[in-house]
Amino acid sequence: MEIKTRSWFCKPQTWSVMARPAKIDEGVGSRLAQLREPLNRKEFAEELGVPDSTLGNYERGDRWPDWNFLEILKAKRGVNLNWLFTGEGEPQEGAGKDLARKSNDSIVRLPRFDARASAGNGLVAVNQMPVGDVAFAREFLRNLGANPEYCYVLEARGDSMWPTIPDGALLIADASKREVDDGRIYHFNVTDKVLVKRARWAMDGKLYLTSDNQAAGYQPEVFTADRVHELSVGGRIMFTGHAPMPLR
Template identity: 30%
Template sequence: MSEAEKQAMRERGERLRQAAQTVGITHAAKAAGLAYTTLRDYMNGQEMKFSAAITLARVCGVSLEWLAYGTGEPQTSATSSLREAGNDDALVKAPARGGYQTVIPWHEAAGISEDGLRISKHWLDSTLPRDPAPLRLLTAAGDAMSPTLKDGDLLIVDTAATTVSGGALYALRLAGETVIRRLDLRFDGGLRILADNDRYPPQDIAPEAAATLGILGEIVWSGGVQHD
């Protein structure tokens, strides 16, 4: 690797650090589905996957062009509008007129009867630019996905995203329980089910079993108590 390439990676890492600090570094790692140590390595100038750059740009509310290449404006137009309104506008607790809010309901598997989480559409558009209709809430349980997820963290799952994209986090129904795991595609068409906690060994699923695996959806956001 040339010195110029190393310098470009260091500069990219510094831009990522600036962007992640605006939303909280731990939150940025969680929302992007990355281990905190991976995000730290990226910020320190180690090579970053382009797919990770896309996700981190979305999570931090900056343009991909600026984060990856240092060109263009740092903030997206949606993020600029949100920050001008103030951080308290990101999550709005009281009902509002004019269609400025949306409610993400709990997934029925959670067994919770509350209506759900009422959030600002500005926040949703800048953080999760996708159709809100299939979004559902879950709560992380246990330590299998530690340090990425902590017990009790709030999760948003996109129930329309059930096609496996290697390395992403998914909510699954296994043995009657709802669990969160990473899924990786195998060359034979099967799947590998992974926990981020090394205490939990990976599980390999044959192609025929993978076809009937109960995938509830992809985890597209997580939040909880800051742990860094």
């Protein structure tokens, strides 16, 4: 029987890993407006896949940009978050400058993050800015059911998802797919950890982050509505790339 996603988990825009002051620095809002030029706010909101009203709240300083929104800015525009919050440096740095340029019709360059998502007990995300990019054919990503404009690349570490995802595998995740469906694999951010786990919904509404390598004895991590602030979804894992695995 298919278990549908629980409603408390379908609103990632309400989650944030940052403190929320009553009124954010007006400079953040003005720099957001600067990023969208020459687009108007509605056009920029449509490009990012967020409501125009939400973007308006961010630009006016009525709301603090949440982590999901910031991840979209990084993935689609290669935004330097240090610049966004402090005004120091360039709007795009390093690989982000290349990411900000429009790809041609057949190829898209996906940002690659130095966040080694743990397929084990969890690794701390050391660097949340892209360290490079990887070119893929848009048609290849579409055939996977992914949205090429929202995809990104990260690396798996650990053996808890073996044999589905071996240690060292490169993963393509889709940041537009954050609604958690039962049985699918996602990149999760849990407090200060980056995890790749399979989602399982229980009949009582609890969400279990489970491992495929049951023989290794990994215990699932359980989330209820009162723990939602600890958890955010980076995106659904759409593709796993790895070298041929040795026999076990």
